[in-house]
Amino acid sequence: MGQDGTVDQDVKVNQQFWLDYNFSKSTKENRDISTQIGYRKITPQVYDRFLGISTINFKNTSQNKFLSVFESFHLGAGAIYTLNNNANDNFELRLLQGVRFNISTLKLFTFNNYIRLEERLQTSFTNGWTIGYRLRYKLSTAISWENHFLKFTEGFYFPLEAEVFFNLKKSSRFNDLLRLSPGVGYKSKTGWRFETFVIFNRTKNITETNNTSSDFILRIRIRDERKKKVENSAPVQSVNEDKN
Numbered sequence: 581m582g583q584d585g586t587v588d589q590d591v592k593v594n595q596q597f598w599l600d601y602n603f604s605k606s607t608k609e610n611r612d613i614s615t616q617i618g619y620r621k622i623t624p625q626v627y628d629r630f631l632g633i634s635t636i637n638f639k640n641t642s643q644n645k646f647l648s649v650f651e652s653f654h655l656g657a658g659a660i661y662t663l664n665n666n667a668n669d670n671f672e673l674r675l676l677q678g679v680r681f682n683i684s685t686l687k688l689f690t691f692n693n694y695i696r697l698e699e700r701l702q703t704s705f706t707n708g709w710t711i712g713y714r715l716r717y718k719l720s721t722a723i724s725w726e727n728h729f730l731k732f733t734e735g736f737y738f739p740l741e742a743e744v745f746f747n748l749k750k751s752s753r754f755n756d757l758l759r760l761s762p763g764v765g766y767k768s769k770t771g772w773r774f775e776t777f778v779i780f781n782r783t784k785n786i787t788e789t790n791n792t793s794s795d796f797i798l799r800i801r802i803r804d805e806r807k808k809k810v811e812n813s814a815p816v817q818s819v820n821e822d823k824n
Contacts (some may be wrong), residue, residue: 596622596797598779603804610639622795625665633658633674652695654678666706672767677701694718713748722765739763739775758782761799775799781821 597620607640613636620629620749635656642648662670678696700712722735741761762779781795 586819593627594624594793594795596620596795598799598801599798600799602801603806604637610641613707614636627665628663629660630663631658631660633676635676635678649681651682653678653681664716668706670702670704673701690721692718692720694720713744713750715748718742718743735764735767735769737767739765739777741777756784763799771804773801773803773805775801775803777801 592763598618600616600618602614602616604612606612615632615634619629620627621630622629633653633656634784638653638654638655640650642650644790654788657676658674660672660674661673664734666672669785669810676698678694678698680694682690682692682693694717696716696718698714698716700714701709702712703709711717718741720741722737722739741759742762743757743759745757745759747756759779759781761777765773765775777797777799779795779797779799781797782792783794783795784792
C-alpha cells in the first residue's frame, strides 16, 4: 500500500478514510503545543491506523535579515499503531523537526511552505526495531471571500495543499509520495475549523510486489484554534480584498 507498515499485497488502487482532531494550547506568547489525534482506514480490508502526534511550535522573533524569512520552528514526537488484517501489527515512534515560511509575492494568495524531517522507529513485534528517515515538503494556501455575496458563504474557505515525501532511509516500506489535497472548510466565529478534503496519493516503490499505487482519500479534519497564537495552520487570504 501507499503507507508504511502495511501488508505486502498487490493492490494498485485503494480507498481510504481519515479522521483528525487537532487542538493547541499556548504556553507563552510566542510558543504553543499542537496535538493531532487521528484514525485511518484503508479498503480493501488492509489496516486500521491510530495516531497521536504533538508538536511544540516556536514563533520566529529573530531580527536577523536571513532568519526573518522563517515564520516558525517546530519540534514534535508521536506514536502510530497500525492494526493489520493479514499481517503482524506495526508500531511506530516518530520524531520530527520542521520549519515554516511564507511567500507573499502574489496579491491574491499567501503560499505557506513547510519542510519537515522525520525519524521513524518501527517494530512489528517480531524482528526488533528499524529506523527510517523521511523528508516532507508541503505547499499550501486557502481562498476565501471577504465580501460575501450571500450570507451563508461567511466563514467558508477552500484549502489547497500539495505535498511530496522523500525517503532518505527506508523503514519497513519505501514511501516516495506525491499528495494533492483540495478541500472545503468552514471557520466558526468561536475559532473552530471544519475541513473536508478529497486527496489523491501517488506512491512509488511501495512493496516487493508493487512499483506504484494510487490512493483516493476522504479526509475530515477538525481544528480547535480558539486559543491559537503562534501560527495559523489554515491561513485564509481574501480574493476580494481591497487592492489599495
